[in-house]
Structures are given as C-alpha cells and as structure tokens.
Amino acid sequence: MVLGISGCSTSGQSEVTSGAPIASDGRLTIYVGRAEDLISPLIDQFTADTGIEVSARYAATPELNALLLEEGENTPAQVFLSQDAGALGSLRNSGLLTALPATLTSLIPAGFTSVDGTWLGVTGRARVIAYDSEKLTAAQVPDSVDELTSADWKGQVAFAPGNASMQSFVTALRVLEGEDAASAWVGGMSENSPVLTESNNATLDLVNAGTVKVGLINHYYWYEKATEIGASNMRAQLKFLPGDAGGIVNVTGAAIMTGSDGDPDALAFLEYLVSEKGQRYFVDTTYEYPLLPGIDAPAGLPSLSSLINAGLDLSDLDTLSQTQALLARYGLI
C-alpha cells in the first residue's frame, strides 16, 4: 500500500519536548477548520462522554491555518482539527505541532496519517467525477481523468485549481504516472477550456445546474448537498474512480499544538475522533470514509481499499509546491 515518497520534507524538526506531564484540567480549546453544524454535535457527545468542557473556534481551514501560524506559540488552541493534510504540514514545518504517542498514530493505516506522527488522520474523502445525469449515463463518464483532456470534453470540465484536495490529486498523478504524464495532463486540461472555480462546492453547483457536464470534486460535497435538497433532487451524480490517480483519497486530520504537549484532555479528544464511536459519527453524518480499520464505509461507496492511495505524504509541502509550480506554469493558479 505504501508506495512511499515518504521523503519527509527537509524541515523535520524534532518536536520532542521533555518536562513533567500536564495534568488534566477538564477543559480543552479546539480550533475547528470544518463546518460548525457538522462538528459541534460530535463535540457535545465528547463532553457528555468524558466530562471535558470544550471551547471550539470555527472557521475555514485556510483561515485557521493562517491564524495558527500568526499566533505561533501564543495560541490559545490546544488541538487543531483540519480539513486537509497540507495545512497540518505547514504547521509541522513551523514547529507548532507535538509528536503524538505511537499508540495513537498506529491506529490509522499508513498513507492515511502523518509519516512522522505529528498529526492523526481522521476521515477520508475520495476524489470523484461529478457528472450531469441528464446528459450522461454513468457508462459515458470516463473511468480515468486521463480522458478528460480529449476534445470531447472541451469546455465541459469544471474544477478548482487552487483547492488543496485538487492539488493533492495532481501530486498523486505526478507520483503514480510520472512528471511527464502529469505535465501533459495539466497542459492538456489547460488547453481544453476548463471551467475554473474557487471551491468544490461551486464546481458541484455548476454540474448540478447543467452548466458543465463533469466536475472534479471530493465525494462528500455531494452528500452534503443531497442532505439539504434531497438525494432524488440531485441532477449531479458521482462516479468513483477505483484504480485511477483521479480517484485518490484525501484525509482530514487532527493535531496537538506544542503548548499542550502531553495534555491528557487533548489526547482524549484525538482518541475520541478515531474511536469506533467517533468514526461512526463521521460515517453517518458526513458520509466520509472512516480511517479506523474495521468500520464500514458509508453505504453505496466503494471500499476504501479499492481506491488508490499512493502512500503519499499529503502534508509534504515540498512536493505540494512542485505541484503548484506545475499548475502555475500552465496558468491555472
């Protein structure tokens, strides 16, 4: 499973700190880079189960990442729950994350969690093709993103080039198919009149409205929208891409900030996230892939093992910056 470009970036500072263990004070401050409506019930449940009072600060992951970098060691945050691995990688590179105990990190299979134990994978999101079911049948939708550079799809493909999960797909393409093939794909797409958006949600809206035939998104946005307007009202449908770089799995993750190294309340929260109860909450509420082995994926989704996970270190910003250079070369970002 681990194809390993584990070249854990140059900045692998040691986060090991010594000193007396911090005692539990029954209180925890968390920065949450995901929607409040999705996460606050889980936090309430955590408090009910453990008695630990949580003060949670909600904002989008990029904002909280920038906030944490700005706050540095002065942050009131003890735990950061991030929507993507790249943000966690940037905090690690700045020396703001603690090393987690191996008993915790070993719960999640390699490839879905950090290489160096500084953050913990919590849930997975598959890259998928969302297609307009009024214009296409599932069989007409390509099984691989490779086909989308052909003239048939000119002006019909929407994606968000600046989005972190889109970029980790391009990184996967580079690793799995080589730099030349990845460069050819990005160049081919940029010449195929792609419809560029700022977010996965906006991409899905375009497909759902019939403005474009296909869009490259994460699977879970479809379920979010279907929850709101009803699955039967969804014009956009999803095609998973088992075995294709375009169908890789991105992860959300959690980490403990340096100031709270060894804090039992913080550790308890991370343990809760990857507990059976915590993982089932995500399966039932957000339709994401559980990363803890033994918990079933949401009904209707292909199994996690059928999707390619290149064993990428999704938090490796060096390889991410190469991907961004590639996208910038073709004027996509």
Added chain:
Amino acid sequence: MATRRAPRPLVVLAVVACAITSIPLLYLVVRVGSSGLDELTMALGRQRIPQLLGNTVALATAVTISCVALGVPTAFLLTRTRLRATTLWVIVAALPLAIPSYLAAYGWLAAIPTMNGFIAAWFVLTLVCVPYITLPVAAALRVATSGLDDVARTLGYGPVRSFLLGTWPQIRPATLAGSLLVCLYVLSEFGAVALLRYPVLTTAINQAYGSSFNRNYAAILATVLVALAVLVVIAEQSARGRAKRRFTAGSGVVRHSVIRLGRWAPASYSLVAIVPLLAVGMPVGVLFYRLLQAETLRELNVTELLAATANTLALSIGGAVIAVVLALPIGVLAARYSGRIVRVIESVGYLALGLPGIVVGLSLVFFSLAVVPALYQTAIVLAFAYGVLFMPKAIGAIRSSLGQVPTSLEDVSRTLGYSTSQTWWLVTARVARPGILAGALLVAVTAMKELPATLLLRPTGTDTLAVELWSRTSASAYGAAAPYAAVLIVVAAIPAFFLSGARRAATEDTA
C-alpha cells in the same frame, strides 16, 4: 478650504488615528520583508499576475462608474423630489449594504447558474455598492442649496445644465468620496468574485492561504493591492482638488426647492426600487425558496438567533463609535486645512480599505498578541478591528459634510463670544451631523456583515449573524441560513432608519 495652519493638537490626533489604521500596512511590511528577493520576483513574475491585475483594475473601474450613474440620480430623487413615503425609500436605498456580497452573488447564481466572469461580477458588485454613493450624496444634497440652480435657470440654462452648474459642485466631493469607497471595496472584495469565477488579486490571495499556506506570497499580492489603493486615493484627491478651485460654496443659506415628479413618477419609482429589489429581494427570495424546498431542516434555535443578533448589534455599534472617533480628527483636518501633511494623513487613512478582510484580520491578530495579549480574542479587540477596518468609510462622510459648513458661520459664532469648542458643538457639529451619522451608519452596517476578520478575532464561542450565516452556507445548508439572512437585513435596517430620522431633523433645522 482655508489656508490657515492646522492646530498642532488636531494634527497630533489625526496622526495617531492614522497610525492606528496603518496597522495592516505595517504588518504587510513585516511579511513582505521576511520573504526573500527571489520569492518576490518569482511571485510577481507568475504568468497569471498581469491578468489578475488587469481584471482587478477593470472591475473596480466599471463598478465605480456604474454606481455613480445609479447612485447620484437616486440620491437626487430621495432628497429633492416629492416621492411618497420618502422615509421608507431612504431606508430601502441603504438596504443593499446589509447584504454580504457573496450572498448576493449566491442568490443570482442560484437563479442564473451560467452567470460568471466580468459582466456577472460587475453586475452583482454594482448592486451592493450603489448605497456607498447614494447615502453620502443624499446627505450632501440635504445641506446643499438649490439657490444657485435657480440663478442658473434665470440666466436661461435648462434644468440639467443648471443642476450641473449649481448643485453638482456642492455634491461632487461626496460623490468622489463615495466613489473612493466603492473602488476600494471592489479591490478588496473576495466572496462574490470567487463565486462568479472572475479571477482577481483577492482570489489569488485566498488561494495562497488556502492551498500553499504561503503567507508571504499572500502578503506580496496584498501589497500590490495597496499600491492600487494608493493610485485610487491620489486620483480622488486630485479630482477633489480641482473641484475646490472651480467652486467654493459661499452661501450659508441652506435652502432647496422640491420638485414634483409628474410624468416622471413611474421612472423615478422604478429607479429607487430597482437596485434594492435586485440586490436584496433576489438573494433573500432565493434563500427562502431553498428553505421551502429543503427536505431536511435543522430546527431553528431561537436562543442562538437572538444571541447572534445581540452580539452583532453590540459589536457593530462599538465598531461605529470607534471608527467615528478615529475618523473625526482626520475628517476635520481634511475638510478645513490643506497642505502635503494633511493630504498624506488622509490618504494613508484610506489604504487599509483596499485590503481583503483576512489580511486585515491577521494583522490585528499579530498586533493584539504583541501589544495587548490580555485582550486577545475579546469583544474589545473585535470592535476595535471594526473601527480600524471601516474608519475610512466615515472619513469621507465627515469631511464632505464639514466642507459644507461655511467657515464664515464659525467666524460669526466666535464674534458672538463663543469659544472654539462651543462653536464646534453649536455650529459645526450640528450642521455636519447628517454626514457624521451617515458615516457611522456605513461603518455599523458594514461591520454587521463582516466575516473574515470576525472569524479570526471574535471571542471563541461568540457568534454574529454573519458567522451563523457563513456556518450554514458553508455546509450547503442554505435553507437553514435563510432566517439568519432575514434577521441580518432587519437589524441592518435599524441604522438605516436612524439615518432617515437624521434626515427629518435636518429638514426641520433648515425649514
């Protein structure tokens, strides 16, 4: 207006206010300074930069022009004609300010999914920005005399020509001040342009935070925005300078005639109704449609809604007070004195308005942690942030209304034995009151819908209406967002209502 030397205490106060609002600029200096020369040249050499820059300039220019074209006639209709239910129309005219631009964009996209690019962004931003012209121009018209128009009419000029000769020079400073706000708003806007897929500098800044986690690149792009803002401020100042030389309001008599609409009534009512309808009616209608259409509805938590409303009111009023306190010395200085120092102070005061909220928010995180760590993530810092963010919105309104108080009136007051400060309260502040209130209104309304800085600086667990709205729309729960959008608009109508009260008072004063 006058060439007297500015009193030292006033200059000191203005410099302090200016320094406070320059916090975001200092922050950018720190960030750009910590990126190497290589990073700087590589960032500015990216293939997309010329396109992003061109798009940004084109959009800001187009929106400013269309806002003036719509806002000046609207202000004229609100103040100089016999519209029925004028107070209602004044409130309605201010309402688009209550709509976060991303919500307006969302509403239009839901109705017309193919909307995108320049035309779409220009259309939506024009709708939400027109009040930036309408409100200050209407405030100026209320204290402007139409006597000069009458003189022009007796000399045989037509009504339009007479307006241009008589009234226009009196409202030109307010129009320019409003244009400046519109232009800077568009430079800093992110939500609507992102949804409408029009790539500009702010969308690139957001990507720099969102996927590269590259604060330095974001800061470099933000500095490009500041450079654009400098050009815009200088352009406005030089245009205003020419206006001064051409005309000086000499008459202290505030008197204007009221025009009956007659056959122009249908067109007039359409004009005052169309912008609010398209800007407010459309997105709110779409949200409520989504509310009816939604299959699963999260129950509306009334306690949460009330708490968010109270927080929003308290924070935005606090922000407005701080903004007016900061803007007063700068506005007085700019209205009463000239010279290079005055021009520089005023210009610098405006620049932060050209920056996206996330950059300003981060700069205040940086600042408050360094200077007042005990207050970090308290309501005080957030209200202060609103004051800093939106202080420039009050400068223009204060300056143009003070500019219309003839110094001869103050001289009369002083010869009657009143002291300088008594003169200020009894004469200057009284006549300038509508403008100062309009400034406070602009700040309060904008602060109510502010999101990026609020998310960064609010006390953990404190929600405002804009935060609740964001939290729901970001999870695709548009139906659940509808009540919050509705309350935000109702709450924003409160300052709009006070503005119309100020209007009545002004009319009585001058009757």
